[in-house]
Amino acid sequence: MKNTRRVTTLESKFPLMAVEDGYIISKDADLTATFRVDLPEIYTITAAEYEIIHAAWVKAINVLPDYSVIHKQDWYLEQKYKVDFEKEMTSLERSSELFFNERPFIHHECYLYVTKTTKQRSRMQSNFSTLCRGNIIPKEVNKESFIQFRECVEQFQKILNDSGFIRLERLTEEELIGTGQVVGLIEKYLSLSSKAAWLEDIELCADHVRVGDKTACLFTLSNLDDLPSHVSTDIADRKYTTDQSSCSLSFGANLGLLLGCNHIYNQYIFVDSSAEILRNLEKSARTMLSLSRYSRENQINCEWIDLYLNEAHSKGFTAIRSSANVLAWTESDIKLKRIKNEIGSQITAMGCKPRHNTIDVATLFWAGIPGNSGDFPAEESFYTFMEQAVCLFSNETSYNSSLSPFGIKMCDRDGSPLHIDLWDSPMKRGIISNRNMFVVGGSGSGKSFFMNHLVRQYWEQGVHIVLVDVGNSYKGLCDLINQKTEGRDGIYYTYSDEAPIAFNPFYVEDRMFDIEKKESIKALIMTLWKKDSEPATRSEEVVLSNAISEYINKIKKDETLLPSFNGFYEFVNTDYKAVLARKNIREKDFDIFNFLNVLEPYYKGGNFDFLLNSTEKIDLLHKRFVVFEVDSIKDHPILFPVVTLIIMETFINKMRRLQGVKKMIVIEEAWKALMNRGMEEYIKYLYKTVRKFYGAVATVTQEIDDIISSPIVKESIINNSDCKILLDQKKYLNKFYSIQKLLGLSEKEKAQVLSVNMAKRPGQYKEVFIDLGGTRSAVYATEVSDEEYLCYTTEETEKMQVHRLAQQLGGNIELAIKQLARERREAAK
Known part of the structure; x- marks a missing residue:
């Protein structure tokens, strides 16, 4: 039997000759400059910004000489999330990693090839491809045309880089042809894999291409009859569009990230002589x-x-030729049929007619080799204008993970895990000038859930965190940390008549009272004394500072004395009163009787004598996770403001003494207690100063009316919070204009906020809008494992279930969470 199959070697037909000086040189003397392209993240670009991107492409392409080919090649590869099991992790961190392990997602890479070819090559049809010729005769390279082309390419790159949305970076020789350890782009294309260690047999047929076990199909947009009568720079994404806002995607996005399979989207523009x-x-x-x-x-x-x-x-308009095609592949014949249907559906959604190419698949695959676009068959292109051709480009990429080692794990809107940094990287890049956060979310929007997720990961990375909570939102996480650290961390303060919240501002574990500690004590006492009166005079401040210093010297000399507010009060009433008399300090300079009278409620026997006289020897300076639960006193007119003030002083002590350490205070609904004249300057000071000490303040609220009506919140908090975080705002649609105006949200950011949770994905999944400095904004998702959910949950029945099981297991909260999580997974099967 005679073998009629035509088999040849890749070397004999390979169209490329060399890579020199950053250019691919083909055997037909075509020169190709290659770039890696950074595109904006999907769902973060408005219709107006898509027009800017479109104009930049048109302007850049217009500087290229005649008989140039622009080949934009977008790779979309199926990948799975991999866990580094060698890394040391906490129990919740490990449960999160296992939850996402092997989760599939689409990884996007974009490359751009700018080729200078000739008039004769631009007219070649598929029957004159290098695949069909017996030999390839190289031509002489014209030195002057090469110099001119190189200058045009440099202008082309600069125009796109200056657009502010697209970033081009030249590919190196190693990235193109690879090394012994890294797969090069050309090898990657010929193997349809980013991990190929060797090339496999390639079968080129009229209707398909087979590379090893992978079978590829190809759909083309190369006929005007298959295209819609009108194209645009962008389209509205119905999934995230509301009556009040619109979410935009590029016109070619349907063949990009919205197509969930291994595929390459090739977009070609052939700049021939427009006059001809x-x-x-x-x-x-x-x-x-x-x-x-x-x-x-x-x-x-x-x-x-x-x-x-x-x-x-x-x-x-500039007359050009254009074409586009989608090359998709799989190792399963059953899956290949589904992929064809999906591609056809997405092309139809664009208003185009799907054309499954069964004629020129081999030639089009061959022309898609990086640097070989000169081999593109002319009959597979159509005449149009530059402006219309560029509309076929896909101009967005998937969400990018931050390269910073510090940050939190979130998900993109398709559920793919990623790492984002809201602390270091935005500051270094000048996106924000402070790390303060303002978090707004209605009841049930997932506000406390998100904050639990954030502070847990911050604590795991060494951040000192103080939380002022209303509603026991952080009890589960705090108890777990306390148990894991065997009581060394995870300190939880709450108020009850039997065990009221108590502090001791004079207690320091090492009895080292530096200037900052003394100033902190002075500020606390001064605020309690002058809370509702005129500000302290200079002489009053000097006398009080001296009294604190004298008392500290006394307790340092006599270690048997227990430092407390009671001791300080008695010292002022006895020893220091005599000092004032000896120095002839007049009453108008320091009214000691008024001082003792105002502070008497905090001395033993007074109504609030428990507040400043704690007998527990706990130095909160070195505790990294401290929660103050003030729900039971949130409406107390005296106790709540005073307790809040003491908590703030505790944080300021951390802020000033812990140098080079990240620290953060989270204030939930307790910020309402700060809305008075006496605290306004204090809050302004904290918000403006904390950034200088590597710290951040996060204010969390759900009452929109209070935000709108409070000048303190607007001037002191919002204006000094460069990170604004909003959760589901659908309950406040009628009031959203006021919120938008107050927070300074643009129309783009408004559209993003209103699109939160519109996808309605199942599971422990809540979306959140994050804006950094008014320049970078995106919607992310908080998706967690069952273990994390049970730790964060604020549902009373679920919290009690964890508590009861922990009691049955000898108080082991971690074991109780693991057991309940396992039961939830089994019930869900």
Whole structure:
């Protein structure tokens, strides 16, 4: 039996000759400059910004010489999330990693090839491809044309980089041809894999391409009859569009990230001589006009060509050729059928007619080799204008993980895990000038859930965190940390009549009272004394500072004395009163009787004597996770403001003494207690100063009316919070204009906020809008494992279930969470 299969070696047909000086040189003397392209993240670009991107592409392409080819090649590869099991992790961190382990997602890479070819090559059809020729005769490279082309490429790159949305970076020789350890781009294309260690057999047929076990199919947009009558720079994404806002995607996005399979989206623009194209069309129009009496089809085509020529001459459009195709592959024949249906559906959604190419698949695959676009068959392209051709580009990429080692794990809107940094990287890049956060979310929006997720990961990375909570939102996490650290961390303060919240501002574990500690004590006492009166005079501040210093010296000399507010009060009432008398300090300079009278409620026997006289020897300076639960006193007119003030002083002590250490205070609804004249300057000081000490303040609220009506919140908190975080705002649609105006949200950011949770994905999944400095904003998702959910939950029944099981297991909260999580997973199967 005679073998009719035509088998040859790749070397004999390979169209590329060398990579020199950063350019691919083909055997037909085509020169190709190659780039890696950074595109904006999906769902973060408005319609107006897509027009800017479109204009940048058109402007850049127009600087290229005639007979250039722009080949934009977008790779979309199926990958799975991999866990580093060698890394040391906490129990919740490990449960999160296992939850996402092997989760599939689409990884996007974009490359751009700018090729300088010749007039003869641009007219070649598929029957003259390098695949069909017995030999390839290289031509001489014209040095002057190469220099001119290189200058044009540099201008092309600069125009796109200056757009502010697209970033081009030249590929190196190693990235193109690879090394012993890294797969090069050319090898990657010929193997349809980013991990190929060797090339496999390639079968090129009229209707398909087979590479090893992978079978590829190809859909083309290369015929005007298959395209819609109108194209645009962007389209509205119905999934995230509301009556009040619109979420935009590029026109070609359907064949990009919205297509969930292994595929390459190739977009071509062929810059031939525009004048020659128009002359040839003029000839065709005259010919068809002369034959129009014999064929109505000729008459109609003549009219279409006339319309095209009129547009070109009246508006100065550049005539070019364009084409696009989607190459998708899989190792499963069953899956291949599903992929074909999905591609056809997405092309139809664009308003185009899907055309499964079964004629030129081999030639189009061959022309897709980086640097070989000169081999593209001319019959697979159509004439159009530059502006329309660029509309077929996909101009967005998937969410990018931050390269910073510090940050939190979130998900993109498709559920793919990623790492984002809200602390270090935005500051270094100048996106924000402070790390303060303002978090807004209605009841049930997932506000406390998100904050639990954030502070847990911050604590695991060494951040000192103080939380002022209303509603026991952080009890589960705090108890777990306390148990894991065997009581060394995870300190939880709450108020009850039997065990009220108590502090001791004079207790320091090492009895080292530096200037900052003394100033902290002075600020606390001064605020309690002058809370509702005129500000302290300079003489009053000096006397009080001296009294604190004298008392500290006394307790340092006599270690048997227990430092407390009671001791300080008695010292002022006895020893220091005598000092004032000896120094002849007048009453108008320091009214000691008024001082003792105002502070008497905090001395033993007073109504609030428990507040400043704690007997517990706990130095909160070195505790990294401290929660103050103040729900039971949140409406107390005296106790709540005073307790809040003491907590703030505790944080300021950390802020000033812990140098080079990240620290953060989270204030939930307790910020309402700060809305008075006496605390306004204090809050302004904290918000403006904390950034200088590597710290941050996070204010969390759900009461929109309070935000709108409070000048303190607006001036002191919002204006000094560069990170704004909003959760589901659908309950406040009628009031959202006021919120938008107050927070300074643009129309783009408004659209993003209103799109939160519109996808309605199942599971422990809540979306959150994050804006950094008013310049970078995106919607992320908080998706957690069952273990994390049970730790964060604020549902009373679920919290009690964890508590009861922990009691049955000897108080082991971690074991109780693991057991309940396992039961939840089994019940869900």
